[in-house]
Amino acid sequence: MNWEVIFRPESLAMYGEGFLTTLGLLASSLAVGGVLAMLFALALTGPSVWLQRIVGAYTFVIRGTPLLIQVYLIYYGLGQLEWIQARWDTVWPWTHFKEPFFCALLAFSLNTAAYTAEMLAGAIRETNAGEIESAQAFGMSRFQVMLRIVLPSAMRRTLPAYSNEVVMMLHSTSLASAVPAMLDVTAAASRIYSDFYLPFEAYLFAAAIYLACTFCLIGLFKLAEGRFLVHLAARTH
Amino acid sequence: MTAYYWSILYGAVLTVGVSLAALAVSILLGLLGAGAKLSGRTGLMALATAYTTIVRGIPELVLMLLVFYGGSIGINALLELSGTGATLDINPFTAGVLTLGFIYGAYMTETFRGAILAIPRGQFEAAAAFGMGPVQTFLRITAPQMVRYALPGFTNNWLVLIKATALVSLIGLQEMTYLAKQASAATRSPFAFFLFTATLFLLYTWASLIVLRRLHARYSLGAKRGQL
Numbered sequence: 001m002n003w004e005v006i007f008r009p010e011s012l013a014m015y016g017e018g019f020l021t022t023l024g025l026l027a028s029s030l031a032v033g034g035v036l037a038m039l040f041a042l043a044l045t046g047p048s049v050w051l052q053r054i055v056g057a058y059t060f061v062i063r064g065t066p067l068l069i070q071v072y073l074i075y076y077g078l079g080q081l082e083w084i085q086a087r088w089d090t091v092w093p094w095t096h097f098k099e100p101f102f103c104a105l106l107a108f109s110l111n112t113a114a115y116t117a118e119m120l121a122g123a124i125r126e127t128n129a130g131e132i133e134s135a136q137a138f139g140m141s142r143f144q145v146m147l148r149i150v151l152p153s154a155m156r157r158t159l160p161a162y163s164n165e166v167v168m169m170l171h172s173t174s175l176a177s178a179v180p181a182m183l184d185v186t187a188a189a190s191r192i193y194s195d196f197y198l199p200f201e202a203y204l205f206a207a208a209i210y211l212a213c214t215f216c217l218i219g220l221f222k223l224a225e226g227r228f229l230v231h232l233a234a235r236t237h
Numbered sequence: 238m239t240a241y242y243w244s245i246l247y248g249a250v251l252t253v254g255v256s257l258a259a260l261a262v263s264i265l266l267g268l269l270g271a272g273a274k275l276s277g278r279t280g281l282m283a284l285a286t287a288y289t290t291i292v293r294g295i296p297e298l299v300l301m302l303l304v305f306y307g308g309s310i311g312i313n314a315l316l317e318l319s320g321t322g323a324t325l326d327i328n329p330f331t332a333g334v335l336t337l338g339f340i341y342g343a344y345m346t347e348t349f350r351g352a353i354l355a356i357p358r359g360q361f362e363a364a365a366a367f368g369m370g371p372v373q374t375f376l377r378i379t380a381p382q383m384v385r386y387a388l389p390g391f392t393n394n395w396l397v398l399i400k401a402t403a404l405v406s407l408i409g410l411q412e413m414t415y416l417a418k419q420a421s422a423a424t425r426s427p428f429a430f431f432l433f434t435a436t437l438f439l440l441y442t443w444a445s446l447i448v449l450r451r452l453h454a455r456y457s458l459g460a461k462r463g464q465l
Contacts, residue, residue, distance in 0.1 A: 064396075064442040065435040066403035069414060073435065076421055077428035171296035178407060186299055199306030207295045207303060214294035 005196050006205050018188030019209060021101075025173045025184065029105055030166065033112035040117035042146075045124045055117070062114035068175055070111060075103040075179050104176045112169050119161045123154035156228045163221035167214050174210070185209050241420035242433060248413040249437050255333050255412060256402045260395065262338025267345025274350050285346065292343035297401050300340060305332040305408040333405035341398050348390035352383040385456040392449045396442050403438070413437060 005011060040059070043051040062070070078084050078097055087094035096102040127150050135145045177187035189206035193199045273285035292300070309327040316323050356379065364374040406415035417434040421427030 061435075061439060064439040066400040066414070066438055068403040068406070069417075069431055069435045069438065072414075072418065072421075073428065073431045076418075077431045080426050080428040167294075171298075174296035174298045175404075177298070186296065186302070189299070190302070193302075193306060199310060200303070203299055203303040203307055207299050210296055210299060211291065211294040 002198055006201050011192055014188045018183050018185040022173050022184040026170055029108035032109035036113035037116035041120035044121035059114040059118050067111050067172055071107040071175055074107045100179045100181045104179055115165055119158050123157045124150055159225055167217055170213055245413050245416045248416040251412040252402050256399050258334040259337035263341035263345050266342025267349045270346030271349035289343040289346050292340055297340055298404050301336040304336045329408045329410035333410055337401055341394055344394045348387050352387035355386040356382045388453045399442055
């Protein structure tokens with residue numbers, strides 16, 4: 001074992017930079033994916049059969065194929081399409097398709113949106129019928145029932161399943177290292193491995209970073225559940 | 238061009254092979270882990286808890302790289318100490334199967350533990366009353382009944398495992414994803430090849446889902462369902 005190399009300032013700086021990339025990817029893909037997931041969940045539970053079918057097909061495809069292939073499809077694949085090629089030098093949104101961070105972010109957001117949408121849609125469908133009926137009896141419109149009654153409770157009930165999804169997403173960000181020019185924690189470990197030929201130490205240190213992050217996230221969600229799901233906790237007299 | 242599609246199809250055989258072999262390892266580890274967690278012995282329970290907590294907290298890719306690159310150095314260091322002069326290389330297939338099996342063994346442990354706990358206690362007491370030993374009890378009483386309770390969680394784990402086999406391409410196993418990437422580099426038409434690979438994965442997960450649903454129906458025969 002040769003841990004001095006890992007704890008040199010240069011190596012630690014590399015892990016630090018990787019850690020920031022990992023956190024940045026996680027936070028931004030959860031934010032974008034969360035907004036998309038909310039829209040998709042509303043479509044899945046909404047009145048339009050066509051929207052249900054389209055979004056259902058989307059989540060089926062995303063959840064049935066590996067994330068690595070989705071990353072490859074967006075990072076390498078889209079560049080093959082002439083329609084994109086004609087635009088990515090000049091026209092605004094398409095210029096981003098040359099940036100590795102954007103491609104990874106897009107793949108991760110679309111992926112987490114599919115999983116989260118299904119969870120949220122499940123929670124919306126399971127909303128107690130009595131709650132909805134009493135809201136309607138108060139004369140609330142469909143929009144108001146959603147906003148005031150269904151969504152606040154459905155989002156809370158999704159929290160335990162969502163914490164799993166967030167941890168999965170943290171682990172999925174390690175796939176960013178498969179995109180060249182991305183330096184996340186895993187890529188930092190790979191670089192230190194190839195520079196010093198110390199695979200065991202390099203990857204073990206990365207594993208420790210991910211483990212610590214996972215425990216922090218689980219702890220945060222426990223706190224959030226204590227705050228938001230207190231009404232569902234077992235009663236102790 | 239069509240030759241590349243054929244090679245990816247051949248790669249699918251390897252994908253199926255890796256996933257089934259890893260599934261066998263993970264079922265074995267899952268049964269051992271669930272047994273350890275329910276054994277009531279402090280040492281075994283602590284060991285199994287450490288296993289499931291640590292493995293589920295680290296990305297699959299990092300563990301795989303650790304086993305593939307770190308493992309071969311570790312084994313060769315051990316062989317050097319033994320002084321035989323022999324060397325051993327871990328090939329990507331073995332590393333992939335062992336790592337995926339090890340990781341999903343942790344998820345299977347939790348699934349199997351829950352399934353065994355769902356079996357009514359009276360069943361075990363009746364088995365004991367009939368004079369069955371632990372092995373007989375497991376084969377005749379526990380195993381047939383836990384299948385029904387374990388299948389939903391098992392199905393989820395299996396679908397995630399299938400998708401995780403794509404990661405083995407990153408340590409050099411020439412399965413579908415690896416071949417698709419090579420074909421893309423050679424022909425500069427990555428979109429078509431990755432879409433083809435994604436479709437094959439989709440077919441694989443879809444077919445698994447159908448088989449497992451049938452299995453669930455088979456093992457749920459005779460189970461009473463409450464009328465709402």
